[in-house]
Amino acid sequence: MADFPYPALHASHAGAWIAAPDGETRSVGRGEAIRIAADTPVLILNAPLVGQRLGYGDLSGLDILELFAFLHPARFMVPTPRGLAKTLGLAPPADDAAVAAFLREAAARLLAVPEGDWPEREGAWTAGQSLMRLRWPWAPALLPLIEKPQRAERWLFSKLPEWEESAARPAPRTITLGDAEIEERLDRLTGHGAERREGQRSYAAATAHAFAPRDMRDSPNLVLAEAGTGIGKTLGYLTPASLWSEQAGGAVWVSTFTKALQRQLGHETERLFPDPEERRTRVVTRKGRENYLCLLNLEDALQGGFAGRAAILAQLVARWAAYTSDGDMIGGDLPGWLPALFRRNGSTALTDRRGECIYAGCPHYRKCFIERAARGSAQADIVIANHALVMVNAARGREMGTRPTRYVFDEGHHLFDAADSMFAAALTGQEAIELRRWITGPERGSRGRRRGLAARLSDVASYDEEGGRAITQAVEAAMALPSDQWLQRVNEGEPFGPVETLLAAVRGLVYARDTKGAEAGYGLETELAEPTPELVEAAGPAGEALDALVRPLVALGRRLEAVLAETPDWMDGPARARIEGAIASLGWRTDTAGAWLALIARIGGPADADFVDWLAVDRFEGREFDIGLHRHWLDPSRPFAKTVLEPAHGALITSATLRAGGDWDVAEARSGANHLLRGPSHFEAASPFDYAQQAEVVVVTDVKRGDLGSLANAYARLIAAAEGGTLGLFTAIRRLRGVHARIADRLARDGLALHAQHVDPIDTGTLVDIFRDDPRSSLLGTDALRDGVDVPGHSLRMVVMEGVPWPKPTVLHAARRMAAGGRDYDDRVVRAKLAQAFGRLIRRADDRGLFVLLSAAMPSRLLSAFPEGTPVTRMTLDEAIVRAQRLSSVPAMVHERAEQV
Template sequence: MTSPSSVYGDQVRANYRRLSQAIPGFRPRREQNFLVAEIGKVLLGRHDPGRRILVAEAGTGIGKSLAYLQAAIPWARLNHKTLVISTATLALQEQLVGKDLPLFQPHCQPPFHFVLAKGRARYCCAHRLQALAEGQGQLGLFEAAGELTPAQQAQVAELWQALAGQRWAGDRDSWPAPIDDGLWQQLQTERHSCQPQLGHGHCPFHRARAELERADVIVANHALLLADLAMGGGVILPEPEQCLYVLDEAHHLPHIARDQGSARLALGQGRRALEQFNKQLPALAALLDEEGRRALDLLQQALQQLIPSLNRLYQALQGEVRQGRLTPDEQGCLRFAAGELPPLLEQGLGTIKEEQKTLRRALDRLQGQLAEGLKRQPGNGALASAMAAVGLQQLHGEQAAALCELMQKPAGPRHTPPARWLECQRQDIILCATPLAVGHLLEQWCWSRAAAVIMVSATFTALNDFGYFRRAVGLRADDGSHYLRLNSPFDYGRSHLIIPPLAGEPTDPGFDDLLAEEIPRWLEGQAASLVLFSSYRQMNQVAEALRRRGLSLLVQGEAGRQALLTLHRMKCDGGQPSVLFGTGSFAEGLDLPGHYLTNLIITKLPFAVPTSPVEEAMAEWITLCGGNPFMQLTVPEASRKLVQACGRLLRTETDQGRIVLLDRRLLTRRYGRALLDALPPFHRQTGRPG
C-alpha cells in the first residue's frame, strides 16, 4: 500500500518536472530545491510530528516563493487543509497573485484554486451605497449621510449601477478610478453594521468571504491574518486548525502582533459619543415590544452611570496636567514608568471597567431583542439600522474593556508589563496600552493551533543568530520548531564593501556637513546610485547642499515612490547618471536589478533611538531585569536592518557593484566586528575613491 508521504513526494517531484520543462531556459537552483525538501520534512513531521513549524531564512535569489508553493500546495490538498500565504507588503501579494501562483497552477497536481483575501474596509456595503445613490439623507437610523460634491454624486451613481449590474465586485481596489477617502468611509462595510438577518446575497464582502471558503490557497497580509487570529480565528479566514500557514516576510510579525494587541480609549470623544447615542435611544422605543423596552431602560441606566465616570476621569487628569503633577513631553505624551499608574487613574479605570461590564450586558440584551424583532419582520430597515448602531457601541465597549484590562493587568515577577501611557490633545486625553511581549499571544493564537506553520524571510537572523527573532515571536530553542538558514547563491565577492576613514562619526555635531562633502566623491563617475539616510531631516539638508553644487537628485517625498523609481529607471535606460535619496523605507523591498543600481551609499548604521513609548518601555524593562538594551535590542535590530539595506545592491545572479558605508563606528567600536560579520561576504576595503 502506498504511504501518504510517498504520494506527497511523488506529486512534488512530478510538479517540479512539469514546471521545469515548461519554463524556457529553466535552471535548477540547489538552494531552492533544498528549501522545498526541508519544508516537506517539516510538513511530514520528520523533525517533530507534534510541532510542524519551520523558520527558514532564505537569502535573495533563492526563489523562496516558488519553493514554498511547490512544497505546501500538494501537502495542503492531500490533507484537506487550506493554504494561507500571508505577506507584509502589497508588492509581494501582487507578485504571488499576478505571477507566481499563475505560473505554478497549470503544472500542479492536485489542482488548486486561489484567491486574494482583503479586510472588510476594502468592500462597499450594498445597502449604504444604494442609500447614497438614491439620495437618502440617512445611511442608518442614527447616521446621517454626508454632503456629497457633484463629482462624488456622479461617482456614487456609477458605482451603484456597476454593482447592481454585476459589472463590479464591490471592492475598492478593482474600481479603475480613485475613490475619495471621505466618500469611501460612508460606503465601506463595517463589522458592526453586518446583520445576518438582512441576508448577504448581495453583499460584496460576504460574496468574497464565500469565495474564500471555496479556495484551496488564500493570499492575505499579516494585519488581516493577525486580526482574524486575535478574534479567535475562523471569522474571515478558516480556523487555524484547518490551515497550513506560510508567513512570508515574517520578520514583521512581532510589531504587527503588538499593534493587534494594543488598545486605546479617548476619554472625551468616548464620552461625547455615548452622550449622542443616549440622546438617540428614545427613537428605538417605537420599534420594541415590552421586553425590548425593559432592555432599553437598563441600557439608559448603564449610560447614566458610565458617562459621568468618563467625564470625572477626564477632568481629573486634565487638572493634574494643568497643575504640573503629570508632565507630558513636547508631543503631549506621558509614559508611566515601569507601567505604574497614578492612583487617580487606577481608581478611575476600576470604576469604568465595572460600569463598562454593566453597559455591555445591557447592549447585548438590547441587541438580542432587536434581532428577535428582525426575525419577525425580515427586511425591516429601521431595525437593521438600530442593530448596526448598537453593534457599533458593542465594538467600542470591547475596545474600552481591552484598554482597561491592559492598563490594570498586574505585572508578575517574570512577565513583561505592557507599555502604558496617555496622550494629551487639545480637546481630549487618550489612554493607550500595548503589550511588549507578544510571543504568548502568537503561541495562543497560532503556533499551538495551526496544522503547520512555515515562516520565511531573507532577514530572520541578527548577528548570525535566530535568538532575537525566536524570543520576539514566542518560540523556544527546545520546543520542536525547526530552523534553517540558506545563503544567497549570489557571488558577493565580485562586489565591494567600502568603509572610508572619515574624520567624524554620526554622533558628531558637524556630521551633516561632512556628508555633504563626502557623498559627492562617491557619486562621481557612477551611473546608478541609491543613498540611504537615517532621517528625513538629514536627507533633505544634504540634498539642499548638493543641489546648490549643481547635482541632480531624486529625493524621497518630493514625488510618489513609484514615480521616483520610474524616473530613475528612465534616466538609467537613457544613459544618464541617476541618484536616488531615500530613508529607511527604501532600505526594504526596493528592487532595482542590474544597471538600475550599482552604487549604494549608506550614511549611518541603522540604530533606532527609543523615542516611542513602546520602545522606551521595552528598554526600561530590560534595564530593570539587569540587561543592556543597547546590546540586546538596538544592536541586533541594527544588524537585521543593515543586512536588509545591503540587500538592495544585488538582486540577480549577474548583478555587481559597491556599497559605501559612511559610518566608521564599524571599525572603531566593539560591536562593529559583529555587524560586519553578519553581512554577506562582499570584498571589503577601506580608503577613498580611486
C-alpha cells in the same frame, strides 16, 4: 490638439515651463507660472506635486491623471511623463523643458479614446453627467465626445455581481507529501528546462514538514527557514502548499507583512493556475475591512454626502468600482496616486474604518467586496493575507468555522513587530472618541454617515426589550468619553468628564518628567511608575465610567447571542448574519474597553512583569495630536504563539533575515517558537549570489555626525556620481526633509529627479513605482522603504544610509533591552535593519550595487549583518564617490535585458 484653448504647465525642481496653444514653449519663473495657473485653466500632470514645486498648494486645473482615471479605471500607470508616455504609446519627453508640450500631445491622445474601441465605455456617460454638474474641469471638453447610450446604462450597483452562499468546507484530509511529487511540482512551477537550483529544491523539501500530519495537540509542525535572497522562496513554499491543498482539500494561508510581497505572490500563483477564471476562485487575497471600498459609504457620497472636490473623487472611485477585480482601495487596482490628487478630501471616508458595518442590513450586502472576499477565501486553495489580519481573526475568534490549519508566514522577521502592534492596548483621546462615536453616532451638527448602536440595531431594540435597554445604557455611559474639541479643553486645563480629566493628569505628569526637552518637537513619554496623586485621583472616576460602559455592552452581546439561539420567526439568513456581525463588533469593543480598565487599574497598583506600561503625549512637529496610556507585552510573541500557532497543525515561518544576524535562539524567541510544547525544525540556505563580485559595502569615515550640511552634501555627491539609481534611507523624517530641501534643485539641474517619502504628496507605493520606472531617479525614505521594496536591475544600484540605525530609546525598548541582554539586544536589532536594507540592493544574478553607510562610528561587530563574502571597506567620501561613479558606467543593456525578461 491645436484648437485646445488652454496652455500646459510643468514644474520640477529645475524650473517651470509653459506650452502655449500656439505650440510655443518657454521657461517661466515660479511667480509667473502661479499667475498663469490662477488666471487660466492649465493642463497639468499631478496638480498637488506641481503645486508643491511652485510653492502654491491650491494649484488646480485640467489634471491629466484625473482624465486617465475616468477613461481607464482600474488600469495601472506610473504617474510621470515617462510613465504616461509608455502607457499611451508616445515618445517620452527628452527633458523637463519638453514636458509641457508633451502634456498637450498626451491630452489629445486621451481625448481621442471615446471615439475608438473603449473597453471602459459602460457607465461613462452617466458618470460624466454627474461630473458636469459638479463642475469637473474636464467635463466640458470630454462629455461632448461621449455618445449618449440608447438605453439606460447598467453600471456599478446594478452591474456588480452577487456573491453566493456555499456549503461549509469539510475538514482537510490527513495526507503525507512524498519527495518525488514535491520535486515534480517544483519542476512544473519553475518550468521544465529551467536552471536547477539545489537551494530551492532543498528548501521546498524542508518546508513540506509544515504540511505533515500533526501528532501532538497545541503543538504544530513548525518550520523556521532562513533562505537568502535569490533562493526562490515563493515557489519553494508554494510547491508543498499547493500539493497539500490539492490533496487534503484545505486552504493554506500565506501571510506577508508588505503589500509589495502580496502583489508578487499574486503574480507567482499564475504559474499554479494559468487560467484567470480558475485562479480567481482558487487564489484569494484577503485584507482588513478598512482596505475595501464600502458600497454604502460610496452610495451616500454619490447622493450628496460629499461636496466639492470630494464629490468628484467619489465619482471617479465609482467608475473604478465598476471595473475593479476586488474592491481593494489600498494596494489593489485603484491607482495609489488617485486619492492623493484630492489632498484634504481623502478616500478614507469611503471605507469602513470605524467598524460601523451593518452587514445584512445594508442594501448592497450581497455585492459587498468584503463579504465576497471572505466567502471566496473559505473555498480557496491559497489565501494571500497579511500578518495583522491573521492575528486579528485568531484573537477575535472571527471565521472560526473556516479557520485554517496551515500557515506560511513570509517576511517572518516582521512577526514580532506585527504581534507587538496587534496585542497592545492604548487608552488615548483619539481611541476613546472613536469608541464614543461608534456607540452614539454623529455628534449634533456634525456631517457624515456615522451610525450609532441604536441605528445599527434598531430592529433588535424594537423586538427585544432587554437588548433595547442595554443599548440605551451604553449610549448614556458613552457620554463620559471624550468628545469633539477634547484636546483643546485638556490643553486649556478645562477637561470635561472623568476620562478627559485622566488624560489631563497624564499630560501633566509626562511634561513634568520630560528629560528630552519639550521644545524638541518630538513625542514625549514616561514610565507608568510612581504616579502623582493627581493621576491616582483621576484614575478612580475614569475606571468607574469605563466600567459603566462595559457592563451594558457585555449585556447587549449576551442578549444578541440569546436572540440568535431563540431564532424568532422574522429572522432569515441575512438577519442572522447581521446580528452575528454585531456580536463580533461588540466583542472587539468590549475587549478594548476591558483592556483600558486593566490599564487604569495599574495606576497606583503593582506592575505586571508580562507588560510594559507608559504614558505619552504624541506630537508632530511640536504640535500635540494625542495623549494617553499605553500597554504592550514585554514579549508579544507569547500571545501570538497562543492564539495563532497553537491551534494550527502546521506553520512555516520564513525570511531572508530570520535570525537577524544571530543564531536560531533569536529566531525562536522572536517567532514565538520557544512558547510551544515542541520545538521547531530549522532550515538554512545561503543566497546563491556572488556578493564578493556583485556588491560592496562602503563605510564613509569623514561625514560629521549631526551636521546636516555635510550629510546633504554627501547624498548629493553620491547620487550625482552614480547618476541616480539611489535609495537613501533615514532614521528621522526631519533629517530626510532637510537633506531633500538642500539637494533636490541641485540634482534636478543635472537631470536627476529626486523623490522623497514624507515630502512628495504621493503614496509610498507609487513613489516606488516611479523610482523603479526611471533609472536616473532617486528615492529618499524611512523604515517603510527599508524592506518590502523590490526594485531589481539598474534602477536601484546604490543604497545610502545616513548612519547606524540604532533603536530609539523609548520606554518599551528600554524594558526589552533590559530583559533580553542589554547591548546584545541592540546589536540584534541593528543587524536586522542593516540586513534588510542591504537586501534591497542585489535582487538577481546580474545586479551590481554599492551599499554606503555614512557613519565613521560603525562598530566592526555589526558587519556580520552583511552576507558572507561581501567586501567591506572604510574610506573617505571622495573615495566613495569614485566607487559610485563606476555604477553609472554599467551598460544600459543590463536594464533593457531585465525589462525584456
